[in-house]
Amino acid sequence: MDNLAIAHVLNEIADLLEIRDENPFRIRAYRNAASAVTDSGERIADLTDPALRQIPGIGKDIAGRIRELVESGQCRYHQELLAEFPPGVLDLLHLQGIGPKTVALLYGSRRIQSVDELEQAARGGALRGLRGLGPKKEQLILKAIDEWRRHAGRHLTPDAWEVATGVVDYLRDTSPHTTFDIVGSLRRGADTCGDIDILACGAAPDLMAHFVRHPHVERVLGQGDTKSSVRLRKGYQTDLRLVVPESRGAALQYFTGSKLHNIELRDRALRRGWKLNEYGLFQASDGTRLAGDTEEALYAALDLAHIPPELREMRGEIDAAKEGTLPRLIELSDLRGDLHMHTTATDGRDDVETMARAAKAAGLSYIAITDHSQALAMANGLDEAQALAHARRIREVAAQIEGVTLLAGIECDIRPDGQLDLADDCLAQLDIVIASVHSAFNQSPEEMTNRVLRAMECRYVDVIGHPTGRLLLRRDPYAIHVERLIAAAAQHGVALEINSLIERRDLSDAHARLARDRGVKLVISSDAHSVRAFGGLRWGVMTARRGWIEAKDVLNTLPLEALRRGLRRSRKGKRGKGVKA
Ligand SMILES: [Zn+2]
Ligand SMILES: [Zn+2]
Structure with a gap:
């Protein structure tokens, strides 16, 4: 059994726990373990128990589940959770804008068990009356199903990078004094990516109108004063966000991710009585701003060396930043x-x-x-x-x-x-x-x-x-x-x-x-x-x-x-x- 297969099971356990509305810490433990397994350069199936336990993010219980999985090809806990839900229910989680809570609601009160059934229900008005599921959400669901079917694929990061820089060049034409940043997994240099995320710092709101008129826009998914989303040719969903200068560093940090890295930073801030979000780092008690205009200042405020975006994958970078042992990366x-x-x-x-x-x-x-x-x-x-x-x-x-x-x-x-x-x-x-x-x-x-x-x-x-x-x-x-x-x-x-x-x-x-x-x-x-x-x-x-x-x-x-x-x-x-x- 290879690492990806093991990670898949761990992630699915997390999904199922989330649909069951379980303890968030438990859910996160499974997500962390899944990503540790994916990222491990070693073949997890070949590791001895002590070696397995040494991987950060894999505790005793999860190590036991992995062992069982490797030895028998199955994990009882996973099977028991799966048995609680029909197989198609998990597909619903892949729809844009549908989280585990909505899935729990759809399944719990309407017995919706697959994307097809959800589509039927939405078209037939059968979702009306459910908490939070009005006609507008109905349309969103239908759109998400459509997107999911047409654009299930991901993109090679360098291809997406080319598209993103093209969009930035186009935006810069009318906004020469704006600072643009390409963020997300593109900035982290991952192999593949889903969406393109662009930040514009110090731009006028009419930049949004210009953005949605980009010649490659197939569809405008949303247009607002501070955020707009479009679907470009070849299925590139591209989001543009306007950022004020005092929040640029915080926004860069937040939207660059990875999710796991950010959760860890946020927890670090919480432990100090602070609050960290895309607008800045604040005193939790009275909202005093502590940092946010640059990423460097943000990391420094948290007693961390600035971590290069490529390392923000929760592979030991936070400890290294704490101890001053980050590598001098090749250029x-x-x-x-x-x-x-x-x-x-x-x-x-x-x-x-x-x-x-x-x-x-x-x-x-x-x-x-x-x-x-x-x-x-x-x-x-x-x-x-x-x-x-x-x-x-x-x-x-x-x-x-x-x-x-x-x-x-x-x-x-x-x-x-x-x-x-x-x-x-x-x-x-x-x-x-x-x-x-x-x-x-x-x-x-x-x-x-x-x-x-x-x-x-x-x-x-x-x-x-x-x-x-x-x-x-x-x-x-x-x-x-x-x-x-x-x-x-x-x-x-x-x-x-x-x-x-x-x-x-x-x-x-x-x-x-x-x-x-x-x-x-x-x-x-x-x-x-x-x-x-x-x-x-x-x-x-x-x-x-x-x-x-x-x-x-x-x-x-x-x-x-x-x-x-x-x-x-x-x-x-x-x-x-x-x-x-
Ligand atoms: Zn060759
Ligand atoms: Zn060759």
Whole structure:
């Protein structure tokens, strides 16, 4: 049973408890545990009881439920709760604006058990007379059902970021003196996101009228003086809020989340006799304002160092902020090189020279050209002779370009049996070898793990590319035992990649953190297939930041010579020959 499956059950228990109107602390305990399980880089099912109990947010009772779940595939408590409600009732919770209390009411007094039944009831006027469910709410419910059916999907954060910055540019045209902030999971740099949230500080109220006239608006969901919501093309729900300057920091903090992080901060304020909300931090007794104009001041008032948005996921950041041990997170400008890209020799769109000049323009001082190997026939993969000829060509180009060093490398396929796709004596003549899985994704965990571990035994493999093969919102990671992968990487001195392609971001933040904790070096790569793709490195850096990664954990922050020494091939006393331009 994987972590997501365990977290799903814990979350469902929380939902069911909420419908039953149980103790909020109990509900929150299950939510916290679910998120701890989701975020854990370790496979929860493999942990011993003491190890399980060491995870913050997992107490004795919940540890017992998890144990039962892992051992029997079910948890009795969960089953008992489920038995109290028909299965469709939980779907109702996914409707916008329908909380557990409404669900309890709908089920309790009208026996509504599914989205379909709710729709029928709303259309037939059968909800009238229920507390708080007038004609207006009826319309909202019907709209929510419609939305839910059409826009159940989420978005890749970088795609949403592009939409959000487009909206901000549009708003800025008429409001040049307003400060705009994109908040929510976008600001935290999560892999995917639901809505887009934008704050406008110091704007006139007529900004709202301008906002709802954005050319991509499909529907105005609500328009008010301080908040408006629209549905943009491709299903992006976008909320705009007006904020006064004295509350900007508090609003930034509040709307950036995450929810769990905010709950913890609010509790911290409460314990001091204060009140924290989106308007500021106040004395609870007399409402005196203590902070709120900047985030920094807000955190400082709570005796915390300012926590970067990427860390606000309740993964230990509040303790670290208290103790002054927050990491110095890596920044895009720390990257000196990029070790994974393709050219026209295989499936890239630009040739070696064009890529090199673009990399130089992007401020990189070295790059590795790593085209595909022969197994990827549809990408025109190279065999040994072609790979070596390509390496010669790369070195010729390198000799002609100043200011950027080219390494001749390869992205070598790992065949289904774990053999590398090119012979050792070919790999030995290259400067860097990335080994990646591009086929037979459906192998069992045992097969897949042994496959990659076997590939790592080759002394010329320096990096494992996109180690779990996930494609966000499209394909789950293949069944690889990440713990064992990381242990083997540590043993062999192989680096693991954080691939920056926006649908990959692989390793994930949690796995990158685990790898670093186990002494594995990381590389952050663009996997560029054209000159435009170097910009994507920022998303790999974002993933690294979310994984608490510092510059020193990442090989391609090193100057060239140090980088070469850091690659596995030279650690084993065997140096490749790069060509310096
Ligand atoms: Zn690849
Ligand atoms: Zn690639």
